[in-house]
Amino acid sequence: MTASCTRLAARSPTPGLLEAVADKLLSGRGIWPAVPAIIALTVVAVIPFIILLSLGFSQIEMERGTIVSQSFTLDYLINALSDPLYWTTFQRSMTLALTTTVLCLVLGYPVAYLYLIGGRWTRRAILILTIAPLLTSGIVRTYAWLVILGGRGVVNTALMQMGLIDRPLRIVNTHVAVLIGMVQIHLPVMILPLIALMARQDRRLEEASYNLGASRLGTLWHVILPMSAPAIGTGTALVFTLSYTTFVVPQLLGGGNYLNAATMIYEQVVYSLEWSKGSVSALILMASCLVVLTLIAMATSRITRWTKGRDA
Amino acid sequence: MKPPRNPALTDRLGIGAMLALAVLSLVILVAPSIIVLMISFDTRAFVSFPPQGFTFDWYRQVFAQDVLVEAMMNSLQVGMAVTILCVLLGVPTALVCVRGRFPGTTALSVYVLVPHMVPGIVLGVAVLFAGALVGIGPSMGLQAISITVFVLAVMVRTVQSRLQRLDASLDEAAANLGATPFQALRTITFPLLMPAIMAGAVFTFIEGFDNISVAIFTHGFRDRPLPIELLAMVQSVNTPLVAAVSGVQILLAILALVAVSFSIGLDGVND
Known part of the structure; x- marks a missing residue:
């Protein structure tokens, strides 16, 4: 981390801290820029699919809107x-x-x-x-x-x-x-x-x-x-x-x-x-x-x- | 290219049939929109063909009806939210998919495709149920974020394919001239990516505005988007009013088409 920061600093004459961070994050070499998308896909699509799957195969008992018990059923x-x-x-x-x-x-x-x-x-x-x-x-x-x-x-x-x-x-x-x-x-x-x-x-x-x-x-x-x-x-x-x-x-x-x-x-x-x-x-x-x-x-x-x- | 000089009768018939079918398909593609446009100017209060007279009354009525105007505004908002989210989430992801130097970039581009491969109504139902379990009811926000996830792949794929064809040595040249990666991105890569981003924006906006399969389960019951409102209206109203709403949407589509042809050119859509 420190090494790469010095390398960045060497390349640009006056590196603002913000720009150094942006360089690190946005270069596209690492996974960071994609993290927000991965989170969105996981939370809004993948987890709901898993929930859908579990709803189809479970017996749910509800009391006043909250799940009381849940058991596997076909x-x-x-x-x-x-x-x-x-x-x-x-x-x-x-x-x-x-x-x-x-x-x-x-x-x-x-x-x-x-x-x-x-x-x-x-x-x-x-x-x-x-x-x-x-x-x-x-x-x-x-x-x-x-x-x-x-x-x-x-x-x-x-x-x-x-x-x-x-x-x-x-x-x-x-x-x-x-x-x-x-x-x-x-x-x-x-x-x-x-x-x-x-x-x-x-x-x-x-x-x-x-x-x-x-x-x-x-x-x-x-x-x-x-x-x-x-x-x-x-x-x-x-x-x-x-x-x-x-x-x-x-x-x-x-x-x-x-x-x-x-x-x-x-x-x-x-x-x-x-x-x-x-x-x-x-x-x-x-x-x-x-x-x-x-x-x-x-x-x-x-x-x-x-x-x-x-x-x- | 030279096809044989005196083709046999079967050859002529076969190719003739192919071309006749092609023309028929093109007519099938375009005729409905033209007929709807004609109906929308009809002076009579029922839908009948051929239309009689010419009036802008139905268009005036469209904008005089609060329900419709509200639905249009709702859809505009959802469309813009979807577009902005897709740009913010999709462009960096496309960058990582193409330039990432870690194992799993392929897995990432497949992961982005997952929600898009699933039928829209399945995603809609899943989001509705999952939201309900954690106490998030259907709303305009839920609708926007679900459609975003559904169409994110379109933005990523469009930008990705443009990025793959960009010359990587441009970036290297920028680096050699002393640009930081961020500077190279801002001054070299982004301007070159702009057409692809624009095209992706048009398609994601249209999806946000027009989507039904996801929206029907996730939209807020007080903020009905235009397609949902229209779906109910088509089944209950039998005046050219519906045709006029359609006319407005066709105009929107023509604008989108012009936007696409200015951004990447029509041939670019194929990539």
Whole structure:
């Protein structure tokens, strides 16, 4: 400590004590500058997670707001797992999230391809159209679908003017409406990692493919698609996590009665104040989410290794 | 780059389908916002498409309703608090992650990611319960600090990736010219990091302003933020008023977009 202080003093002609301390603390060589962040993360995230875990697995007796006794129990987990409502709810969330992820990939990948082959202005337009929705509130974007799909909305007006239907179709409050909203909300999250990869892509590989006589479709299938495996992995993981745990779209486009995992947890925690039940639901949500994310990560690394191995 | 001169029919069809899908996706991305903007100027008192007439009345009403103005102010405050906290906590952490000379810098960058990897509602529930156990109820402060922890990773990652691409020899040069580490940091590194910090600030502000998943469990019941207020309003009000509030938010998003493109350039978002 003293040695380093003298070294600092030697370097700067008139070192104020404050500056010497700042040098020591802020140089970024030691861990000190990160300590406030570590404390915040520990106190506001990690410890609460541990508490959540312990709440889900303990029998708590409370008297006048203070905990009297606490003992380990698996009751809440067993109750949850033997409750058919849990299974249907989580299954609904899972199906919705997986469908959303696949549709986002199907709609998002072509945009990334257009970005790859597009010129400067096409690329810029795609970037703006992708980033702008991310900066807009999810509620605003979901509300737009109420307007589009609603009784007097865009779709119904158009269909009625074309004479295809007499009365407005009921689209809002159906599974389809929720799915449409989900895909649109999460599409930018799929596209961003894909175009980030496309921007780094070495285009000489494509050229080589064309020179060897491959068609555009062949090049896309044999060269571009295999190379985008890591980005597809990132995109699907992000979209899955967000759509599996979302709250807004099912609430707004599914009407009040579309129960997915997130809305169920909200009801347990905020309306019925069932803490242990809510904790267990949150833990199941997190655990099942992690399982799918692990599968995605494993598949991605398998495919990446396979394409690399094939090239070698 | 030269694609083959006379592509086969399947090739044309396949690529055509790809490009058609791409255009469809881009329309899906942008159309909803445009439709909401159109509706917000409708003169009728119910939501219907196509809109008729043109009026700023709904926007006037937005700012005449105390509940909405208050909610906007609340969200602005939370957004600014989150941004400031993320800068204060995140920038030094990014510095340590990249320049730290101790074992465990990698562990540190992973640790920062933990809250971000967890679904927002799980973090929200956890913070609500933990707070209640030590007697801290939901409030604007709790909301701000939870969202900060949730999005800190965004700030750290943005600054970190910029820092990794900075030439380390710039710092060495400063040291050789007699600058203390603090002086080097203040006069060399910080100005170079500014664009990344700005971009991180925009994204963390938006998250603080718009976040629902964490906020719905941690916000103060008397200080409802705008998204929560809006969520209730969308379900109960069927006038273009909601569209006008959305219009205000879209304007905010456009400002944010301009801010991002001035700070790191649009292409920088990818890093």
